[in-house]
Amino acid sequence: MAGGISLKELAAELKLAPSTVSRALNDSYEISDATKKKVISMAEKLNYHANPFARSLRENKSKTIAVIIPERINSFFAQVMDGIEEIAQEQGYHLLVYNSHEDVEKEKKIVNLLLNGRADAIVMSVSSQTSDISHLKKLHDRGLPIIFFDRICNDIPTTKFITNDYQIAFDATKHLIQQGCKKVAFLMLSKDLSITKERQRGYLNALKDEGMEMDPAFDFYCSHVEETNVKLIREMLTSPNKPDGILASVEKLGFATYHAVKETNLRIPEDLKLISFSNSSIAGLLNPSMTTITQPALTIGHECAKLLIKKLNKPKHYDLEDQVITIPSKITIRSSTIC
């Protein structure tokens, strides 16, 4: 901003027209190699950098992608972000990052900020409070390309990336039952979330498949307040009708369970077996180490960014189809489910 030299000044220095200099820097075929070289070397000498806002104004695109996540201190979202950034940087895109803190009101504010075209496109995972999606519809209606991942919005016709939520939750529940669990509980954030719906469906179908009745007390809704969750889980674990197996549908609930268990006499895995969605490398460090469902976070990030940039490069010739693309997770069996 301060010491910046403009294209016009650069042109004056070269005794050329601004149009010529612009074309030379953009490697236009209309400009001879000789002048191209002159222009480029002078540009370097004078430390010329094109003003991105002038360009954005003129070209009507910002080379910027907005990413909205519900929390930052979460290895899954952090890895997805890394994946997005990797591709974005490769393609010359910048990342505007927002944290909705699982708060739908904050999410709305952020979305409203994006209505003015500051970003060319959006990648997001909705907050656990998001049930009314009118603010997201508005974005989509405005023509802003938007891709969802993990916590998706089925009612908005665009491409979404998820993992095999149903199947992997099914498999995880089966695994618990195979390890001898008779009463498996399912921990989740909010019933509105796409991931809890699918993962719960997998959980319930696994129970049914094993001829087990499902106990409503084991459909366990948590809040976004850490202490509350620990307390609730502890209460469940010390109640007469306590589970002997737990499937945590998100990382923080898996950790909360460890916290809760520490405050009881229960032993993992002898008294309680636990499997949790988690991308944290710390899972293997816990004692006992935690069996996890690991999502392909980096890949999800890559694919989101690739697809979005493909769309941005050919706005007319390519559309973000209304489809859900599934990239499978892996279960890493550790000590928390094996006696």
Place this chain on the structure above:
Amino acid sequence: MAGGISLKELAAELKLAPSTVSRALNDSYEISDATKKKVISMAEKLNYHANPFARSLRENKSKTIAVIIPERINSFFAQVMDGIEEIAQEQGYHLLVYNSHEDVEKEKKIVNLLLNGRADAIVMSVSSQTSDISHLKKLHDRGLPIIFFDRICNDIPTTKFITNDYQIAFDATKHLIQQGCKKVAFLMLSKDLSITKERQRGYLNALKDEGMEMDPAFDFYCSHVEETNVKLIREMLTSPNKPDGILASVEKLGFATYHAVKETNLRIPEDLKLISFSNSSIAGLLNPSMTTITQPALTIGHECAKLLIKKLNKPKHYDLEDQVITIPSKITIRSSTIC
């Protein structure tokens, strides 16, 4: 971008001049309340949103702050980011986020991207590989306000935020010795990093203070490759001259130590006591739970953002002084240092 209406079109609809509409929307004193109301209601009706690039171009500022961190999957940096974002959002600023992945070449590329004024200012923590700082000097020389936190750059005259690295490392080392450690090792990333210098100084002075000789083998440099670190630490822990206490200067090395210990017969805290810098809530979940030095990450983020925005609001009347502001950390004593 797509359905956007421009100020000019809005003005035409209102049969007013663009200048009038602009002033009305910016609540200028020159416009009567009557027309202001008309303009505002029509703007809402037509869903008008000011083009941020036109504004940035004209005003020569973007309301954007760039943040560069060396890694994303790190509770400290994530919390700092949350802190920065909180204040930034409050003040109408957006965050452009970049991860240097501890790679100075990536850091240079990112910094070069920022030379064109895309961001009004920068908050950063340098990569562990950064010893040549010419790229950062260039930024500063260009007049771009820049604030460092945690891993700072002393040679660049601006404001930096750190924790009481020296004192807290001193205290932590003393704590280990008080718990009976005779041979304390210090784990660090790179000797060029400001935090390792200060923390190492605290460590060494504590040893000296206790009349203990310092063993060069215990000045332990790690890489940025997780597996290598675990291997190196394991080798140290199984060597004849093995330490009975460890101070890890960054979170990942604390966790790496737990990993390494798992592969040995050693017990924490009986055979080895460990204290680590870490902001992760998981520390309390480990078995044994890990004694940590917790940095005021959120506060650091807040203060960085506040100061930077103060500067951006009064570019002429306020300068980022060449000073280091210290916000103290806290030691949370847990089982890994107490028999």
Place this chain on the structure above:
DNA sequence: AGAAAATGCGGAAACGATTTCGAATTTTTA
């Protein structure tokens, strides 16, 4: 050799906002 095409570059408009300057009308003051 004369017409046609290709090459290389300049002029000026445009993107969408803000702001300086000025002008017209109305209100206040002397």
Place this chain on the structure above:
DNA sequence: TAAAAATTCGAAATCGTTTCCGCATTTTCT
């Protein structure tokens, strides 16, 4: 009542690019 001042708004310049036209000059074709 005339002059001064306040109020309210419009015209046009400006920020730094890109791009549509246009115009020479040179090369190619017949």
